[in-house]
Amino acid sequence: MLDVFLRSLPSSYTLHTSKQLTRYVPGSPVVMHFADGTTAEADVLVGADGIHSATRYSMYASAHQSECTSTSEGSQAWQACPRCKVAQPVWTGIHSYRCLIPTEKLYGLNPDHTTKSLGSVLCYSGKGKHIITYQISGGTLLNFVALCREPDGEGTHYVHKWVTEVPQEEVISRFTFWEPEVKQMLECVINPTRWAIHVVKDLPFAIRGNVALIGDAMHAMSPNFGAGGGQAIEDAYILGRLLADPRVA
Incomplete structure (x- = not known):
């Protein structure tokens, strides 16, 4: 630009x-x-x-x-x-976990995964959390964004790094009881980063x-x-x- x-x-x-x-x-x-x-x-x-x-x-x-x-x-x-x-x-109280997921690995786990529909944008929603995902790079990758709200953090000054690499286990732990399709995506998460969303x-x-x-x-x-x-x-x-x-x- x-x-x-x-x-x-x-x-x-x-x-x-x-x-x-x-x-x-x-x-x-x-x-x-x-x-x-x-x-x-x-x-x-x-x-x-x-x-x-x-x-x-x-x-x-x-x-x-x-x-x-x-x-x-x-x-x-x-x-x-x-x-x-x-x-x-100020911090919005929202952490955004971001990464790219290889679709070959994901569809190896579940050939009928809903994200396989090229062009579809999916949103999985739960209390205080939601996931947005869609295909990019000709369907070879999924753009994966998981947002988690921390209500007590809204309007505060964030004392940690705004963007940092985190282990896969941290992302998985935020969605322990979610549906199988979400867990399958989380198994394929590679090099996730955590973003503290500010305004x-x-x-x-x-x-x-x-x-x-x-x-x-x-x-x-x-x-x-x-x-x-x-x-x-x-x-x-x-x-x-x-x-x-x-x-x-």
């Missing part, structure tokens, strides 16, 4: 890829600081840098310093502020001065909505139209 975007830009534009923003200093122009030690200036900064957005963190740190009263001091004081701490992603709650603001947030930097949502990418494209379209208006430009 990045390549498609870059190819659509006029050759007269100056492009810098693989730059990691660490913070910015508000002003006209805004001054951007990067991980490689370089800086750059711009009239407008659009933070499309995802759920771990350095733009969002910098925006709220700056806003906190100039607008909020706090007993805490230091660059991270905004994280304890009732208004500004919402800029930190960015409603922000009190996503624009400050000449800096704006879009996409996951502004409203990261859980993947079951199937809407995150589309919403980011809509953000970019609307912001682009606004910036192109003669009254702005």
Whole structure:
């Protein structure tokens, strides 16, 4: 997608890829600081840098310093502020176990497994858990996603790695009493990973001065909505139209 975007830009534009923003200093122009030690200036900064957005963190740190009263001091004081701490992603209380399953192995166990219907998307549902699976790579693999809800974890700050490899036994243990078809898939699980699904709650603001947030930097949502990418494209379209208006430009 990045390549498609870059190819659509006029050759007269100056492009810098693989730059990691660490913070910015508000002003006209805004001054951007990067991980490689370089800086750059711009009239407008659009933070499309995802759920771990350095733009969002910098925006709220700056806003906190100039607008909020706090007993805490230091660059991270905004994280304890009732208004500004919402800029930190929170855990949904959902673990997502993901892997690819070789269909040759699965259908060797059960030649009549329901997933054998090419193109079908199946959802196995239970209390606080569900599994979504479907064929990919011409039917040679199943994309396997198992979601487990931990109600006490919703809205908390996750203290472990967000994505980590886990043993097959951990995935199997979460679905001990499920139906035979599910157990057959679990027998074929290879190199599963566990993802702690995070979101960015409603922000009190996503624009400050000449800096704006879009996409996951502004409203990261859980993947079951199937809407995150589309919403980011809509953000970019609307912001682009606004910036192109003669009254702005």
